[in-house]
Amino acid sequence: MLLIRCPYCEEERPELEFRNAGEAHIARSANMAGETDDDFEKFFFIRSNPKGIIYERWRHMHGCARFFNAVRDTVSDKFLMTYKAGEPKPAKLPGAAK
Amino acid sequence: MIAAFRIPGAGRLKQAETARFSFDGQSYSGVEGDTLASALLANGVHLVGRSFKYHRPRGFLSAGAEEPNALVEIKRDAARKTPNVRATVQELYDGLTAQSQNRWPSLSFDVGAVNDIASPLFSAGFYYKTFMWPKAAWKNFYEPKIRAAAGLGVAPDQPDPDHYSARFAHCDVLVLGGGAAGIAAALAAAETGVRVILADEQADFGGSLRFESGAQIEGQDGFAWAQAAVAKLRDMDNVRVLSRTTAFGYYAQNFVGLVERVSDHLRNPGGELPRERLWQVRAKRVVLATGAIERHMVFADNDRPGIMLASAARTYLNHYGVAVGRNVGVYTANDSAYAAAIDLKKAGVDVAAIIDLRDNPTGPVIDEARALGIEVNFGRAAIRAGGKLRVSSMTVQPKNGGGERTIPVDAILMSAGWTPSVHLFSQSRGKVAFNDETKRFVPGTYAQDCVSVGACNGTDGLSATIDEAYAAGAKAAKDAGASVVKGTKPKVDASESWSRGMLGAAPGAGPDTTVKAFVDFQNDVTAKDIRQAVHEGMHSIEHVKRFTTNGMATDQGKTSNMHGLAIAAETLGKPIPQVGLTTFRAPYTPVTFGSIIGHARGPLFDPTRKTAIHPWAEAQGAVFEDVGQWKRAWYFPKAGEDMHAAVDRECVTVRKTAGLFDASTLGKIEVVGPDAAKFMELLYTNPWEKLEPGRCRYGIMLREDGFIYDDGVVGRLAPDRFHVTTTTGGAPRVMNHMEDYLQTEFPHLNVWLTSITEQWAVIAVQGPKSRDIIAPLVEGIDMSDEALPHMSVREGRICGVPTRLFRMSFTGERGFEVNVPADYGQAVWEALWAEGQKHGACAYGTETMHVLRAEKGYIIVGQDTDGTVTPNDAGLDWAVGKKKTDFVGIRGMARPDLVAKGRKQLVGLKTKDPKVVLEEGAQIVEDPKQAIPMKMIGHVTSSYWSENCGRSIALALVAGGRDRMGETLYVPMPDGTIEVEVTGMVFFDEKGERLNG
Numbered sequence A: 001m002l003l004i005r006c007p008y009c010e011e012e013r014p015e016l017e018f019r020n021a022g023e024a025h026i027a028r029s030a031n032m033a034g035e036t037d038d039d040f041e042k043f044f045f046i047r048s049n050p051k052g053i054i055y056e057r058w059r060h061m062h063g064c065a066r067f068f069n070a071v072r073d074t075v076s077d078k079f080l081m082t083y084k085a086g087e088p089k090p091a092k093l094p095g096a097a098k
Numbered sequence B: 001m002i003a004a005f006r007i008p009g010a011g012r013l014k015q016a017e018t019a020r021f022s023f024d025g026q027s028y029s030g031v032e033g034d035t036l037a038s039a040l041l042a043n044g045v046h047l048v049g050r051s052f053k054y055h056r057p058r059g060f061l062s063a064g065a066e067e068p069n070a071l072v073e074i075k076r077d078a079a080r081k082t083p084n085v086r087a088t089v090q091e092l093y094d095g096l097t098a099q100s101q102n103r104w105p106s107l108s109f110d111v112g113a114v115n116d117i118a119s120p121l122f123s124a125g126f127y128y129k130t131f132m133w134p135k136a137a138w139k140n141f142y143e144p145k146i147r148a149a150a151g152l153g154v155a156p157d158q159p160d161p162d163h164y165s166a167r168f169a170h171c172d173v174l175v176l177g178g179g180a181a182g183i184a185a186a187l188a189a190a191e192t193g194v195r196v197i198l199a200d201e202q203a204d205f206g207g208s209l210r211f212e213s214g215a216q217i218e219g220q221d222g223f224a225w226a227q228a229a230v231a232k233l234r235d236m237d238n239v240r241v242l243s244r245t246t247a248f249g250y251y252a253q254n255f256v257g258l259v260e261r262v263s264d265h266l267r268n269p270g271g272e273l274p275r276e277r278l279w280q281v282r283a284k285r286v287v288l289a290t291g292a293i294e295r296h297m298v299f300a301d302n303d304r305p306g307i308m309l310a311s312a313a314r315t316y317l318n319h320y321g322v323a324v325g326r327n328v329g330v331y332t333a334n335d336s337a338y339a340a341a342i343d344l345k346k347a348g349v350d351v352a353a354i355i356d357l358r359d360n361p362t363g364p365v366i367d368e369a370r371a372l373g374i375e376v377n378f379g380r381a382a383i384r385a386g387g388k389l390r391v392s393s394m395t396v397q398p399k400n401g402g403g404e405r406t407i408p409v410d411a412i413l414m415s416a417g418w419t420p421s422v423h424l425f426s427q428s429r430g431k432v433a434f435n436d437e438t439k440r441f442v443p444g445t446y447a448q449d450c451v452s453v454g455a456c457n458g459t460d461g462l463s464a465t466i467d468e469a470y471a472a473g474a475k476a477a478k479d480a481g482a483s484v485v486k487g488t489k490p491k492v493d494a495s496e497s498w499s500r501g502m503l504g505a506a507p508g509a510g511p512d513t514t515v516k517a518f519v520d521f522q523n524d525v526t527a528k529d530i531r532q533a534v535h536e537g538m539h540s541i542e543h544v545k546r547f548t549t550n551g552m553a554t555d556q557g558k559t560s561n562m563h564g565l566a567i568a569a570e571t572l573g574k575p576i577p578q579v580g581l582t583t584f585r586a587p588y589t590p591v592t593f594g595s596i597i598g599h600a601r602g603p604l605f606d607p608t609r610k611t612a613i614h615p616w617a618e619a620q621g622a623v624f625e626d627v628g629q630w631k632r633a634w635y636f637p638k639a640g641e642d643m644h645a646a647v648d649r650e651c652v653t654v655r656k657t658a659g660l661f662d663a664s665t666l667g668k669i670e671v672v673g674p675d676a677a678k679f680m681e682l683l684y685t686n687p688w689e690k691l692e693p694g695r696c697r698y699g700i701m702l703r704e705d706g707f708i709y710d711d712g713v714v715g716r717l718a719p720d721r722f723h724v725t726t727t728t729g730g731a732p733r734v735m736n737h738m739e740d741y742l743q744t745e746f747p748h749l750n751v752w753l754t755s756i757t758e759q760w761a762v763i764a765v766q767g768p769k770s771r772d773i774i775a776p777l778v779e780g781i782d783m784s785d786e787a788l789p790h791m792s793v794r795e796g797r798i799c800g801v802p803t804r805l806f807r808m809s810f811t812g813e814r815g816f817e818v819n820v821p822a823d824y825g826q827a828v829w830e831a832l833w834a835e836g837q838k839h840g841a842c843a844y845g846t847e848t849m850h851v852l853r854a855e856k857g858y859i860i861v862g863q864d865t866d867g868t869v870t871p872n873d874a875g876l877d878w879a880v881g882k883k884k885t886d887f888v889g890i891r892g893m894a895r896p897d898l899v900a901k902g903r904k905q906l907v908g909l910k911t912k913d914p915k916v917v918l919e920e921g922a923q924i925v926e927d928p929k930q931a932i933p934m935k936m937i938g939h940v941t942s943s944y945w946s947e948n949c950g951r952s953i954a955l956a957l958v959a960g961g962r963d964r965m966g967e968t969l970y971v972p973m974p975d976g977t978i979e980v981e982v983t984g985m986v987f988f989d990e991k992g993e994r995l996n997g
């Protein structure tokens, strides 16, 4: 069972308290109704599904109930860092040089 | 009476403390501290099982957790029958009852042994090849026959009456393995004051000190030192010592699963003690001290009862005081078997000969064996074992061929060397490295905060082991935050040491194709099978493993993996590291389902949710149905009524007078804040800004893809406050969906969301008399149609308690939903019920609710929709705000395939024969005479008998349905085709006049 750090609670808590909520940094258009079919397809259906670093959303469901973002390595399953919803993609990742 | 093979004065057990037990109906006596294995051996019993595939007679290979052969059933009572218990780890208790498995009619005469003769049928890859045969033959003949003929124990057929507990624990240093290395590491860590957990799978700590008679630590026998050291650890407040506890899985971030066997060794476990306890431990540092496992020699018929690992024979002698034979032979490629021969010889057992495959080994144990007068032969191989139910001889030959000599023996001790137990290290995702010199895989690259010490790390010799382990324990404590390091390292006064050995098949393993030289005893895999797998094209060890099933039994290949790998490598002509080691997976040894499940069974498996009105419904004899976690009243049968009669009566009564329905399970969310209306505009298809406080609206929620996600009536209590209802099952996901958008997409909106499902009990009062029933109890609300029209909400009091009174209808009748704080739910229900009785009202359940809403064509999300239905498909276009510029789903709804012609649309169906009720889920076709497979154009989503309509009614999703009004379609069923007519969705009171009736 993984330990995940909630950036709001500022604590590492067991995975059981959290729910994954899909890939992060996929912004909903401010002009949703005007999106082209292609743009909507990219927004709604296409996900990066990388082998390696993924930016994803989690919710501290059985804790503070906040959604936040996390950087995880899909190969090792390691969380590199977590940060609050709305914050930009981190420019530098801790321990990513490995 | 002392058992025949118990040696007086030998071993550590108190031989006077006897325990009676039975095996296959025969009574025996053992002593306290025995395992079932040592007690049987003390009585001269070696034959204890039949093998998996060939039904070969089998005895004990080992004295520990790696045992592949001696699997028995332990029976306490009819419900407590545990199959596949390793007799080598089952502790004896007075009254223990054990049975052999996989044999019929008896262990010594087993009909299934014909498989041994028919073995060419069962060779490598047999399962895969058999799958290629005709499918019907597999299903009707091979599978049932094979399952009956090959197999392990029989699963119990009654519910497990025992209970299992679970604990979570945190520590600084977790030490896995309680041999010399683990104890030394635990001492070093514990003395710094950090929190330590030390766990070992055996009843007694000490590991190999149980048999190493040459070990002396701190001036005493190694095993005695271990007991003293563990007693000291037990007395420390910062240390938890767990015996009979197996670490079965090593997971991410130093999370380790352990099972403690709490009462399987007790004569009377009693009701209080759990059978097992699951420990889920998170450790800052883990010390792996899991030791090494001896390997057998691979030669013809090396599975005969009486042939065992040298260390096992030594354990039975030095710990249990049992001789495994009177005249033993030894076959080895390594020094450790000499130590066993020496101990047995000194205890008075004849050692017929030591056959050493090595050419000219030297060392003190060899000299000592010779000095004791034991015949020692170098450069020779035991090529075959004689005997069937018990080994009777070993046939010996110079390893490069030559004259054979047959030596009579009643046991053979063998050792091909020792395999470091890297299972947990490998599970931690560490990478093993092959040491070419010692021919073994040892921990290489670490993936987690752990360290391996002693034999599992490839460290030979007691002194080196204790040095390494003590230092590692101190370092682990320091890394986990310890500051003070005190204490002293245990001093080793004398020790044994050996390494090396051989991997793979010895000369006696073939190449003769009829020879059975076992590599994997539990799965009956021979050296020939592995060679054959390579010849048939399996070049990766993972393929060889699956093709032969080598290492895939419950023993996880503890004794067989390295031999299998070496034989494959030799056949492929490649070095071992290039062929690779298979991945080790949890569990290390079998784990019961009970320990994993713990308390989560029966009523505790999943929470049961009951409404405030549940006790009343129960008292009235309601029949309940499960809706998610909720128990909902399904129907209220009167005496003599079946479901059909009860539902018919309820349906008619509601439309004639009135009915009361417990709607408390409806999801309820309060949306509050200055931007509440803006938020509602974004989350629902409908317009909300202009909805006046005090009015309600039926809302539809979509996902971003444009499909219906949920629906419900929403009341606006105030400009900044909405009372939102959701489907019963949808409440949690709707709340999650709303929170997601509020927190991440629309965080600028000043809105708060609160789940109020549990806070409000909801009593639906529906029917022409509904107002007459409610009005006398209500204060502060004008109940006239002018003041409280359909689809409005008022706050006031009922029966003196606060209420949110909705005028709304899910039946098509004049209707109300009375919301009261849940604590008053039953009292208000009872007051309404008393009023209702004056008018002849009934209580109705979910079935009647379903029928009444279907009569009116009201959909149920999740029944009439399935996640691929748009508002237009459901005929709900009217609920989509046409002028709105944004809401969740607005763009998805406009996707080309969602606006294309011919989509499945919700329509009504009337059977031509009004008495026929369609089956929900039944498929619909245009032409019933077309060839199979027919083109299916839709399916029935809801279908009922409607007593009010005097006929059956149904809703269905049909391609282009709304353009098919009046068309005849067909529903093919197993017993004939049903003709139906496509209709509108409203079957009763089409004009909707009864809402104000």
Ligand SMILES: [Zn+2]
Residues within 6 Å of the ligand: A006, A007, A008, A009, A010, A060, A063, A064, A065, A066
């Ligand atoms: Zn949190």
